[in-house]
Amino acid sequence: MKILVCVKRVVDYNVKARPKADGSGVETANVKMSMNPFDEIAVEESVRLKEAGTADEIVAVSMGVAQCQETLRTALAMGVDRGILIETDAELQPLAVAKLIKAVIEKEKPQLVLLGKQAIDDDANQTGQMFAAFLGWSQGTFASKLTVAGESVEVAREVDAGTEILSLQLPAVITTDLRLNEPRYVKLPNIMKAKKKPLDKLTPEELGVDVSPRLTVLKVTEPAQREAGIKVANAAELVGKLKNEAQVI
Amino acid sequence: MSALVVAEHLDNKLNPATLAAITAAQALGTGVDVLVAGLDCGAVAEAVAVVDGVNKVLRAESEAYAHPLAEDIAPLIVQLAPSYSHVLAPATTTGKNIMPRVAALLDVAQISDIIGVESPDTFLRPIYAGNVIATVRSSDPIKVITVRGTAFAAASSHGGSADVETVDTTESTGLSSFVRADFTASDRPELTSAEIVVSGGRGMGNTDNFKLLEEIADKLGAAIGASRAAVDAGFVPNDYQVGQTGKVVAPKLYIAVGISGAIQHLAGMKDSQIIVAINKDEEAPIFQVADYGIVGDLFEVLPQLSAELDKLKS
Numbered sequence: 001m002k003i004l005v006c007v008k009r010v011v012d013y014n015v016k017a018r019p020k021a022d023g024s025g026v027e028t029a030n031v032k033m034s035m036n037p038f039d040e041i042a043v044e045e046s047v048r049l050k051e052a053g054t055a056d057e058i059v060a061v062s063m064g065v066a067q068c069q070e071t072l073r074t075a076l077a078m079g080v081d082r083g084i085l086i087e088t089d090a091e092l093q094p095l096a097v098a099k100l101i102k103a104v105i106e107k108e109k110p111q112l113v114l115l116g117k118q119a120i121d122d123d124a125n126q127t128g129q130m131f132a133a134f135l136g137w138s139q140g141t142f143a144s145k146l147t148v149a150g151e152s153v154e155v156a157r158e159v160d161a162g163t164e165i166l167s168l169q170l171p172a173v174i175t176t177d178l179r180l181n182e183p184r185y186v187k188l189p190n191i192m193k194a195k196k197k198p199l200d201k202l203t204p205e206e207l208g209v210d211v212s213p214r215l216t217v218l219k220v221t222e223p224a225q226r227e228a229g230i231k232v233a234n235a236a237e238l239v240g241k242l243k244n245e246a247q248v249i
Numbered sequence: 250m251s252a253l254v255v256a257e258h259l260d261n262k263l264n265p266a267t268l269a270a271i272t273a274a275q276a277l278g279t280g281v282d283v284l285v286a287g288l289d290c291g292a293v294a295e296a297v298a299v300v301d302g303v304n305k306v307l308r309a310e311s312e313a314y315a316h317p318l319a320e321d322i323a324p325l326i327v328q329l330a331p332s333y334s335h336v337l338a339p340a341t342t343t344g345k346n347i348m349p350r351v352a353a354l355l356d357v358a359q360i361s362d363i364i365g366v367e368s369p370d371t372f373l374r375p376i377y378a379g380n381v382i383a384t385v386r387s388s389d390p391i392k393v394i395t396v397r398g399t400a401f402a403a404a405s406s407h408g409g410s411a412d413v414e415t416v417d418t419t420e421s422t423g424l425s426s427f428v429r430a431d432f433t434a435s436d437r438p439e440l441t442s443a444e445i446v447v448s449g450g451r452g453m454g455n456t457d458n459f460k461l462l463e464e465i466a467d468k469l470g471a472a473i474g475a476s477r478a479a480v481d482a483g484f485v486p487n488d489y490q491v492g493q494t495g496k497v498v499a500p501k502l503y504i505a506v507g508i509s510g511a512i513q514h515l516a517g518m519k520d521s522q523i524i525v526a527i528n529k530d531e532e533a534p535i536f537q538v539a540d541y542g543i544v545g546d547l548f549e550v551l552p553q554l555s556a557e558l559d560k561l562k563s
Contacts, residue, residue: 011377013513016380016512017376017377017378017380017381018380018381019381026376026377026381038494093358094349094358094359095352095353095356095357095358095359098353117494118494120377120378120493121376121377122376123361123362123375123376123377123378123493124359124361125345125349125361125362126349126352126359126361127349128349129319129346129347129348129349129350129353130349130350130352130353130359131353132319132320132350133323133349133350133351133353133354134353136422136424137424138320138424138425139319139320139346139350139425140425141319141342141345141346142342142346144487154428157342158342158487158488159342159343159488160341160342160343160441160488160496161259161430161432161433161488162430162431162432162433162486162487162488163430163431163432163486163487164427164429164430164431165427165428165429165430165431166318166425166426166427166428167425167426167428168424168425169423169424169425177487177494178477178481178494179480179481179487213358214357214358214387214388214389215358215360215385215386215387215388216385216386216388217383217384217385218371218384218385218386219383219384220376220381220382220383220384221381221382221384222380222381222382223375223379223380223381223382226519226524226537226538228536228537228538228539229524229539229540229541229542230540230541230542231531231536231541231542231543231544232541232542232543233543234543234545234550234553235543235550235553235554235556235557236553236557238525238541238543238554238557239554239557239558239560239561241541242502242523242525242541243561246502246522246523246540246541248445248501248502248522248523249445249469249502249558249561
C-alpha cells in the first residue's frame, strides 16, 4: 500500500516559547525549529510498515515557508521515498491545512495517512480528523498500536479511561500518540542520500485551495507565573504547612 | 441563537467535564441545550435535564451511538448544528476526536481547549504547552469549541428542569467499529476532577514502588497521576499521564514525587492551587513552581509522609 505522512515544522520542543514584545504572536526569529515530535513518530511508523512489507511507497507532505524543506529532508533521511512541499508564506490554520492535505490525497491516492495527533506549537489537535471528514474516511486518533489486516486496520487508542481498540475500514487516517514507537536516529549516510530523493513543490493556488484564516489572533500573552515557594526540612513540617498554612488537607 | 453542548458519558454516568462545558456555554450569554447521544442513555438524559441552566436536552438513541465513534456521532451533531451559534464539547479524548470532524463538515474553524470566554466570538486558549495564552476571534457563523474542564467551574448538577426531546438519528457510516476497551478500573477519584493528586515520575523506579504513592493517595482520598517518563517506562498505564498531551489537572493540592518538571509536564498541572515537590535533585525545575519542596530521597520521605498523615488522623 501507499502511505502519506504529514510533517509540520515547529519550534523545537526544548525551546520555551515567548510572546513577541508587541504581543502579536510568538517569537520564532532565531529559534531552533524541528519536526513536530508526534509527526516524527508518524514517519517512523510509516517506515516500519515499509520495512515490514506492508507499505511499498511512502510520500511525505509539509506546508508553509520554504524552510519546511528541511523538515521534509529529515523525513526522507528517516526512510520516506519522496516529498511534497506546499510552499506559501500565508498563515496556515488547521482547517486550511486539512484542505491542502485533502487535495494532495486526491492526487496521490494513498490507502493510509499518518500524522501526529497534535502539533506542539498551536496544540490544536484537529488536522487529521478534519481531512478524514472531508474525505469521508475512517479515523484512528491517539494511536499507540496499529495492525494492518486486509481491508482494515486495527488501532489501539490512548483515551482518557485507558486504551480503546477500534477496527477501521481502509483508507484511513491515523494520528499518532507518544507510545506508538520510538523514532530512529538519522544516520549521516541517510542524510546524504535524502538530498538526492525527489521533492516536488506545489502552491495552495495550484491545488485550488482557499487558505484564508478563519481565526484572528488578537494577542498573545504570557500566563501568570508561579513563584517558587519554600523548602521544608521533612515530612512532618510539610504536613504541618499543608494543614495549617495552605489548609488543603 | 443558543449554544449546544455535546454531553460525554460512559456506563450511564455523565462525565463531569460536561458540566464545565455547560458553564463555558452559559458564559456566552445564550441559552444552552445539551445533546445526549448513545444507546440506552435515558438515565444520562435525565441527569442532564436537572443540571442548572440547561434549557433543553436532545436525546439521540441509536445502536450507531453505542460507542462514541467520531465517524458516526459527527454527522448527528452536524445535522443539529445549523440551529445553534455555538457547539461545545469537553476537551477530553472523546471531544478532541469528534469535534474537528464536526467543524470540517460545517467548513468552520475549531477553537480548541478554551480556558476563557471574552465575548461570544472571542476566546482564550493555551498554546505552546501553556507557555503562551492566545486570544482568538472567530469569524465563522457557527463556533465549534472544545472546553478545558479545569478552567471552568462545574455547573450545578441539580436545580434545573429541562425538557427531554428525542431527535432524529443518523445512520451508521460503517467506517469504523468498536472492538474492545481496556479501561483502568479504580476506586480512587477521577484524575481530572480530583481535589488532591499524587503523581510519580521516573524517580519512582518501577511499578511496585508506585504502591508507596497509592498508600499516600488512599490516606488523602487522592487520585494518582504520572509524568510521561513514568508512563513511557511502563510503570503505570497511559491514562495516568499528566501534561501537555496527557491530562490537564488543577486540584487543590498536587504532590509531584520524583518528577523533574519538564515544561510538558508543567503544562498539565501548573494551575493547581498548591504544588508540593519531592525530589532528590534540588536543581529540578519542579521546585520553581512548587509552593513547598522537600529535597530528599523519596524512598525515605514517602514512608515518613505516610506516618505523618496517620498522626494527623489520630
